Amino acid sequence: MAGYEVPRKFLTTVVGSYPKIPPAMELIKKRRSGELSEEEFRKLIKGPISEAVKDQIEAGIDIISDGEQSREDMVVYFAERVQGYRPGDWVRIFDNVYFRKPIIIGELKWTREMIVEDWIYATSISMGRPVKGIITGPYTMMEWSFDLKYGDRRELIIELAKIIRREIDELVARGARYIQVDEPALSTRPWREEAELLKEALDVIFKGLDAKRIVHICYGRLEKIIPYILDYPVDQFDLELKNSNFRLLPYLKEYGYDKELGYGVVDVHSLQIETVEEIKGYIDMLMKMDFIGPEKVYVDPDCGLKRLPRSVAKAKMRNLAEAAKLAREEW
Amino acid sequence: MKIWGMVLGGFPRSRYARYALRDRERGVIPFKDDVEAIDRASVQVIGAQLVAGLPVVVDGMIDWHDIFRPFVDAWRNVTVDGLLRYFDNNFFYRIPVFTGEPDPREYVTPRRVLRFKETADPATLKVVLPGPVSFAFMSKNNSGLSNEELAEKIAYILRDEAKKAIEAGASLVQVDEPFLADIDATKDHARLAAELADKIVEGIEDKAVVTVYFNVPEPSVFEELLNTKARYVMVDVVDAPGRAEKLIRGTGFGSHTPVIGAVDARRIIDDKPSFVEKFLKMVDSGVDEAVVTTSTWLDLIPFRYALRKVYVLGRIVEELAEKNGYEAYTIWR
Numbered sequence: 001m002a003g004y005e006v007p008r009k010f011l012t013t014v015v016g017s018y019p020k021i022p023p024a025m026e027l028i029k030k031r032r033s034g035e036l037s038e039e040e041f042r043k044l045i046k047g048p049i050s051e052a053v054k055d056q057i058e059a060g061i062d063i064i065s066d067g068e069q070s071r072e073d074m075v076v077y078f079a080e081r082v083q084g085y086r087p088g089d090w091v092r093i094f095d096n097v098y099f100r101k102p103i104i105i106g107e108l109k110w111t112r113e114m115i116v117e118d119w120i121y122a123t124s125i126s127m128g129r130p131v132k133g134i135i136t137g138p139y140t141m142m143e144w145s146f147d148l149k150y151g152d153r154r155e156l157i158i159e160l161a162k163i164i165r166r167e168i169d170e171l172v173a174r175g176a177r178y179i180q181v182d183e184p185a186l187s188t189r190p191w192r193e194e195a196e197l198l199k200e201a202l203d204v205i206f207k208g209l210d211a212k213r214i215v216h217i218c219y220g221r222l223e224k225i226i227p228y229i230l231d232y233p234v235d236q237f238d239l240e241l242k243n244s245n246f247r248l249l250p251y252l253k254e255y256g257y258d259k260e261l262g263y264g265v266v267d268v269h270s271l272q273i274e275t276v277e278e279i280k281g282y283i284d285m286l287m288k289m290d291f292i293g294p295e296k297v298y299v300d301p302d303c304g305l306k307r308l309p310r311s312v313a314k315a316k317m318r319n320l321a322e323a324a325k326l327a328r329e330e331w
Numbered sequence: 332m333k334i335w336g337m338v339l340g341g342f343p344r345s346r347y348a349r350y351a352l353r354d355r356e357r358g359v360i361p362f363k364d365d366v367e368a369i370d371r372a373s374v375q376v377i378g379a380q381l382v383a384g385l386p387v388v389v390d391g392m393i394d395w396h397d398i399f400r401p402f403v404d405a406w407r408n409v410t411v412d413g414l415l416r417y418f419d420n421n422f423f424y425r426i427p428v429f430t431g432e433p434d435p436r437e438y439v440t441p442r443r444v445l446r447f448k449e450t451a452d453p454a455t456l457k458v459v460l461p462g463p464v465s466f467a468f469m470s471k472n473n474s475g476l477s478n479e480e481l482a483e484k485i486a487y488i489l490r491d492e493a494k495k496a497i498e499a500g501a502s503l504v505q506v507d508e509p510f511l512a513d514i515d516a517t518k519d520h521a522r523l524a525a526e527l528a529d530k531i532v533e534g535i536e537d538k539a540v541v542t543v544y545f546n547v548p549e550p551s552v553f554e555e556l557l558n559t560k561a562r563y564v565m566v567d568v569v570d571a572p573g574r575a576e577k578l579i580r581g582t583g584f585g586s587h588t589p590v591i592g593a594v595d596a597r598r599i600i601d602d603k604p605s606f607v608e609k610f611l612k613m614v615d616s617g618v619d620e621a622v623v624t625t626s627t628w629l630d631l632i633p634f635r636y637a638l639r640k641v642y643v644l645g646r647i648v649e650e651l652a653e654k655n656g657y658e659a660y661t662i663w664r
């Protein structure tokens with residue numbers, strides 16, 4: 001992995017997902033219907049992954065992802081590959097629009113690698129840039145699935161954590177240095193007992209792990225959950241800040257935040273492309289608050305970019321990287 | 332102690348109700364065809380409640396897109412906007428936007444009572460209304476009124492709804508204030524909710540339920556809500572059982588008949604009777620009546636499991652009555 005040296009401060013990264021690049025969606029559908037085997041799918045999805053990787057490199061991102069081109073949904077993707085799940089039943093998302101929420105019907109078991117091959121491929125074409133290994137967290141898997149087997153949330157989340165740990169071990173054995181666990185469900189239930197439940201699971205996932213340990217949380221009531229998660233066994237929280245107008249920052253300062261920060265500076269729900277000056281301003285604002293050093297700040301988007309048009313996603317990344325470069329000269 | 336069961340609110344759509352609404356939106360079928368499909372699904376869910384012996388049933392509100400929408404559609408000076416997460420669910424409601432003082436073009440619930448009361452017999456029908464505090468504070472308020480004033484205007488419309496629903500034959504009026512369990516809810520919200528609930532159910536207090544769900548309200552918030560004159564008050568004890576227990580042992584239900592949301596409406600696994608029993612035992616020495624209900628509406632789980640939950644609810648009521656010497660109030664007794 002020679003040839004690329006990551007900067008010492010204001011590293012740039014992504015949260016993970018990137019707009020689906022054709023024919024990714026078509027391949028996912030064919031895989032689901034059985035028209036493609038898992039092996040055939042993994043081979044063909046390399047095309048979209050290489051495009052996603054290329055965009056990130058061209059935009060100037062330091063720590064990239066595979067763009068999650070294989071994953072239509074962050075929970076369903078894993079539910080389709082972990083033993084013990086069956087395809088879901090219809091639940092409403094809004095109006096008359098539905099999705100199939102996966103159902104746990106048997107003992108959960110890791111049976112095969114789920115994200116390793118995509119990670120290896122992305123790494124092989126990353127021109128030396130580290131590729132984050134990104135996996136949906138146990139709390140979100142639990143909350144966004146139905147359970148007919150365990151009936152006990154603590155037992156269930158620990159089982160899910162063991163499966164996730166197994167997958168992460170495979171990644172780390174292949175050389176992954178950045179591991180990110182995504183937990184968007186946590187901020188929707190910002191109660192202490194929920195945060196403590198996830199902490200137990202994260203102990204299983206991260207204990208003794210020789211890699212950068214990151215948890216991504218976004219939207220909802222982040223400021224309510226912050227005091228309960230500061231002692232999580234992680235090196236970095238990757239947080240959405242731009243969309244909520246950076247209202248979280250004073251709380252981080254107040255609570256004596258001392259971990260690394262994935263600093264979400266572009267809004268993935270808005271088509272408007274933040275300018276270099278705007279993003280640089282957000283970085284300056286953080287620095288002026290004087291509670292975190294520039295070497296602990298990872299500049300990135302609020303959340304996955306998958307809902308944006310590809311051109312907008314790429315432009316947001318490019319400006320973000322440009323702003324980080326300017327900030328490195330100043331701070 | 333007399334115990335009985337009821338479903339808290341709406342049901343999910345059956346497959347054919349979903350298809351019919353979709354086809355109707357696409358203009359493939361005429362209006363009456365989707366109404367008929369929804370009626371058939373309503374008959375299914377009423378039937379399920381009857382088989383479970385529930386003495387008070389809901390029509391399922393199969394056609395409601397969310398708790399606010401039918402009222403938004405029926406009132407002037409309010410429309411809908413984008414989607415917003417509905418509490419901690421993976422479900423999103425359309426934000427009502429008030430552009431002036433709401434003014435009813437028509438009433439929502441009375442004609443439903445007329446439509447379904449024969450199907451519900453020998454049980455009776457309950458109607459469910461969005462609480463005015465939840466309605467106002469979860470909307471975009473461009474009306475020029477304060478949120479409190481807007482909530483009051485909403486309450487006056489809902490008062491007429493409630494009165495007309497009872498006249499049409501409803502046996503119970505439920506006012507849902509899930510906002511009071513929100514982490515940002517205050518005593519002032521609860522005080523207003525109690526006051527406005529009293530306006531809505533004025534004269535029918537004995538047939539009125541006020542509900543709080545998706546989380547356990549703060550004790551100080553719940554205490555304020557207990558000032559309502561509504562006979563029944565409901566809390567969700569599933570979502571955070573530890574805090575629910577503390578609330579019931581500490582604050583209790585005052586002089587109200589407790590309605591305990593102990594059948595988990597957001598998970599599909601069968602509920603354990605012992606869990607429900609634990610909460611019934613917390614209240615059984617102080618009251619002569621208690622109601623067991625679902626922790627929230629049943630519309631967040633698939634149709635077939637919503638039916639199963641009704642069955643489980645009915646079974647648990649009978650089992651616990653038998654075991655503890657409570658009097659089970661069902662359509663058979």
Ligand SMILES: [Zn+2]
Pocket residue numbers: 015184216217218302303304
């Ligand atoms: Zn996110």
